[in-house]
Amino acid sequence: MSLEALVPSAIDGLMLGFVYGLAAMGLTLIFGVMKVINLSHGPVIALGMFVVYTLFTGPLGVNPYLGIAAALVIGLVFGVVEYLIAVDRVINAPELTTLLATFSVNLMIIGVATSTFTTTPRAVDVSLGSVTAGNITVLGTHAVAVAVAIVVAILLYALLFRTRIGKSIRAVANNRAAAELMGIDSRRMLALSFGIGTSLAMVSGALLSTLFPFNPLSGAGYEVKSFVIVVLGGLGNPTGALLGGIVIGLLEGVTTVFIPVSWVPVLEYVIFIAILLLRPSGLLGSRA
Amino acid sequence: MRRYRIPFLPLVVLVFAIATAMPTLTSNPTLREELFLVFMLVTLASSINIIMGYTGYVSFGHIVFFGLGGYFAFYLMQVQGWHFLAALIAGAIPSALIALVIGIPILRLRGAYFALATVGINEAMRVVFNNWEEFGGAVGMFFNFSVYARYGGASQARDLGYYSMAAVAISTIAASYWIKRSKFGLSLMAIREDQDVAMVVGIDPSRAKVAAYVISAVFPAMAGAAFFFRNGLIEPGHAFELQRSIESLVMVVLGGIGTVAGPIVGAAVYEWLRGFLITNPTLASFQLSLAGLLLLVVVLFVTAGLVGWLRNRFPVLRSYIP
Numbered sequence: 001m002s003l004e005a006l007v008p009s010a011i012d013g014l015m016l017g018f019v020y021g022l023a024a025m026g027l028t029l030i031f032g033v034m035k036v037i038n039l040s041h042g043p044v045i046a047l048g049m050f051v052v053y054t055l056f057t058g059p060l061g062v063n064p065y066l067g068i069a070a071a072l073v074i075g076l077v078f079g080v081v082e083y084l085i086a087v088d089r090v091i092n093a094p095e096l097t098t099l100l101a102t103f104s105v106n107l108m109i110i111g112v113a114t115s116t117f118t119t120t121p122r123a124v125d126v127s128l129g130s131v132t133a134g135n136i137t138v139l140g141t142h143a144v145a146v147a148v149a150i151v152v153a154i155l156l157y158a159l160l161f162r163t164r165i166g167k168s169i170r171a172v173a174n175n176r177a178a179a180e181l182m183g184i185d186s187r188r189m190l191a192l193s194f195g196i197g198t199s200l201a202m203v204s205g206a207l208l209s210t211l212f213p214f215n216p217l218s219g220a221g222y223e224v225k226s227f228v229i230v231v232l233g234g235l236g237n238p239t240g241a242l243l244g245g246i247v248i249g250l251l252e253g254v255t256t257v258f259i260p261v262s263w264v265p266v267l268e269y270v271i272f273i274a275i276l277l278l279r280p281s282g283l284l285g286s287r288a
Numbered sequence: 289m290r291r292y293r294i295p296f297l298p299l300v301v302l303v304f305a306i307a308t309a310m311p312t313l314t315s316n317p318t319l320r321e322e323l324f325l326v327f328m329l330v331t332l333a334s335s336i337n338i339i340m341g342y343t344g345y346v347s348f349g350h351i352v353f354f355g356l357g358g359y360f361a362f363y364l365m366q367v368q369g370w371h372f373l374a375a376l377i378a379g380a381i382p383s384a385l386i387a388l389v390i391g392i393p394i395l396r397l398r399g400a401y402f403a404l405a406t407v408g409i410n411e412a413m414r415v416v417f418n419n420w421e422e423f424g425g426a427v428g429m430f431f432n433f434s435v436y437a438r439y440g441g442a443s444q445a446r447d448l449g450y451y452s453m454a455a456v457a458i459s460t461i462a463a464s465y466w467i468k469r470s471k472f473g474l475s476l477m478a479i480r481e482d483q484d485v486a487m488v489v490g491i492d493p494s495r496a497k498v499a500a501y502v503i504s505a506v507f508p509a510m511a512g513a514a515f516f517f518r519n520g521l522i523e524p525g526h527a528f529e530l531q532r533s534i535e536s537l538v539m540v541v542l543g544g545i546g547t548v549a550g551p552i553v554g555a556a557v558y559e560w561l562r563g564f565l566i567t568n569p570t571l572a573s574f575q576l577s578l579a580g581l582l583l584l585v586v587v588l589f590v591t592a593g594l595v596g597w598l599r600n601r602f603p604v605l606r607s608y609i610p
Contacts, residue, residue, distance in 0.1 A: 037400050039534075089588050095399050096346045100541055100587045103534055107580030115573040224411055224530075227404055235400070262419050262426070269412035276405045277393050 006257050008136045013253020014246060015142045018149040019207050021245020023222055024229035025156065025238045026200030032236025033173040033193040034091060039102040040082065042223030043109035044198050048075065048205025049124075049214045050117060056124050064126045064210050068148060071206035072199050079198025083191045091190065113216035123213040145207045152203055153242055156196070160238075169193050173236075228272045234282020243284065296548070296610055297465050301458055308454040324450050324518070326559050327457040331511040332532075333539040333551035334460045338504040340537070341546035342473055343497055344480030345395065348403040348533060349410030350508065353383040355527030356413065357509025358516035359423055365517065366429055372439070372517055376452060380509040387505035391498040407530065414528035428523025449518035456514060460507040465548045467503070468610055476500050477546075542586055544593030548610040553595055 023045055030038045051074055052067035062070070086105050090097045128140025160166035171179040172189040180186050205219065212218075229248050233240025248268065255264050275282065311320035332354065339347045361379030364370040370378070394405045418426045439445040467473040475496045478486040483493050516522040535558070543554025561582070565575040590597050599606050 031400070035400070037403065086584055086588070093591070094344075095403065096340070096537070096541070096545075097587055097591070099346065099348075099403065100538065101584060103538075104580040104584035104587060107583065108577045111574060111576030111578070111580060114576070220530075224407070227407060231404060231408075260419075262415070265415040266412060266419065269408050269415065272408045273394075273405060273412065276397060276401055276408065280397065280401055 003257075004135060006254065009253045009257055010250060011136060011138065011253070012142070013249045013251070015138075015146045015249070016211075016252070017246035017249020018146045018242075019204050019211075019245075020222070020225055020229055020249055021242040022149045022152060022207070023201050023204035024226040024233070024241040024245050025153065026197040026204070027226045028230045028233065028236055028241040029156075029200065029238055030194055030197035031230070032238070033169060034087075034190050035095070036087060036091075036098040036102065036194075037095070038194075038197065039099055039223075040105040040109060040198075041201055041226060042219030042221075043106050043113065043216070044075070044078070044201040044219065045205035045208070045222045046113065046214065046216050046219035047078070047109060048202030049122075049209035049218065050113065050216070051202065052206045052209045053122055053124055056126075064124050064206075065144070065148075068203060068206040071202040072152075075199030075202030076195040078202070079195035080191045082198065083194035087194065088187065088191070110216060117216050119215045119217060121213045121215050124209045126210050141210050145211060148207055149204070152200065153238075156200070156238065159196075165189075165192070225268075228268055231272055231275055232283060234284050235280075237282060237284055240282050240284040244282070247283075296608070297462060300461055300465075300549075300552070304454060304458050304461075308451065320450060322559070322563065324453055326556055327453040328511050328515055329536065329539060329555035329559055330457045330552050331453075331460045331507050332536040333543070333555045334457075334464045334548075335504045335507040336536050337540050337545065337547075337551045338464055338467060339500050341540060341550075342467060342476040342480065343500045345497070345501075346399075346403040346537070347406050347501075347504070348537070349406035349408070349530065350504070350536065351530065351533035352406070352410040352413050352528060353387065353505040354508040354512040354515075354532075355410075355417070355524075356383045356386065356512070358512030358522055358527050359417060360509075361513030362429055362516050362522045363423060365435060366431060372445070372448060372513075373452070376510055376513040376517075379513040380506045383505045383509035384502050387502045388498060391501040392494065395494060395497045395501060410528050410530060410533065414524050417524040417527070424523070426524065428521060428526075430521040446518055449514050452517075453511065453514040456507060456510045461548065461552065463503060463507070464551075465610060467500075468548050472496065472499070538583055541593055542583075544595030544597070544599070547593075547595045547599070550593050550595040554593065557594065 023041070027038055027041050030036055048071045051071040052064050055062035055067045055070060056064050082105055086101045087098060090101050126141060128144060130137050130139045131143075160170060168179070168184045169189050169192065171182065171184055172186045172193075176186050179189075205222075208214065208222070225248065229244035230241055232247060233242070233244030251268070252264055255267060307323060311317065311323060332350070336347060336350050339345050339350070357379045360382050361375040364375040364378055365372060390409060394402060394409075397405055417423055423429060433442070436442045436445040439448055467476070475486065475491045478489065478491055479493050479496060486493055512527070516527070539554035539558045540551050541554070542558055543552065544550030562575070562579065565571050565578055571578060586593070592600055595609060599609060
């Protein structure tokens, strides 16, 4: 491989990184607010893909980009319900309990999804043309995915830092007992945060469905990738997650020029473990 | 007056010995395959219990040791021509060494960070073996038929694998029981409850934790060796399957975390339930969903697991079921 391929594949990786980052923001938001590692993250990403797929192939033939808006709303509701049923009761239990509670939801989603959709690969056939400059070709679907990811990230920021609800969520994340003393209904805020986190995962799944083929089990790979990104950016830090996503996307794009594709994950996991051991608070965090 | 107590360990060994002999006595090969799986799951669940139940560290990617043991034993048998039993013992050495080397840094992490690190290590090993041509790469390795010849044929080799798995399971339970009853186990449980207090009373936490981690790594490695010996085929996706790791955690919680008997009961119940769901025509397609629902009910309402619930409900049982 030559250096000529470097720039296009770096751009490709960078664009994917935004979508990875979006999924990771969902995971990290939930961890940051309630110290729960959401193991239903992967299947929820896959559900986002199937929301778009079902609406698109259904009788109405809904445009995939409208499907993304649907995924946002469905994700929010799904997350709130999941929190109230599976997580709320054990929110103060040791981490193993919440891990297993969310894992049980993981099993249920995969069970229902595989019996409904089978594991045959699906694809949402959408094409928006492409722009070419020199040896760089940018697919329209990739550009739109990046734009949507950025818009959603900005919306999340506006919500967290410019509204009263966002302030309450941050207060609950900071100190739940103190927030309750200030009159904040912490249960409601936790449910809402879980909903927002789930919604982010579904939106990123919806975006991924316009880029790659998928089946109900596709979420697992993105889930592990989200773990890597979240640790890279610092557990519980949404800005870090977006940045981590971009770093991982870029890394995937650039390194494939120099080393075989199958070795790229090795590099990712080595970075992951190294960060955990040397800088557990992530790239943006203060030194541990 | 001294109350008569049924000795737990000899009783378990007796039950296992009878169970092991049953398929041969009743000439029921299906039962043998089921028991083989149950022995393997008991080994995985009991060894996770040592680091998770006693010490309080959620080793999420514990299956990495199963895969490593399987791979090294397989390599010794296929490429170096070792006898199965020698490979079973030797195959556990890399797992123990890796647990020792990575255990020292990662056991400093607490809570979720440790759980994530173990996932990372498992995934890293999976992709390393995916690329390692010496070990067959992504395709994996498979036995030539001649490998089984030295044991007197494929069916004798299968029997050998079966009895070895039973022995590994019993050794795991014995180790688990011994740790729970020993001073070493007491120091692990002190670390689980409060590491800082444990240090104050003179326990060296990092030493005890690493020792527990190494012990809990050895048994899955031997189970992996026996499993893949019988399987005749090993590939990375199957050896380092994160799903199986999580299933073992489920068994521990189902049976009762931190008890000796819990993982045994949990593994048997889980496997029985899965067999029931898979073979039932109306429930088969909902098998995963029902398993998820059941897990959620246990996690939310029966936090102590089956054995733990019994012990809490009938305190007299506490002296009989460790």
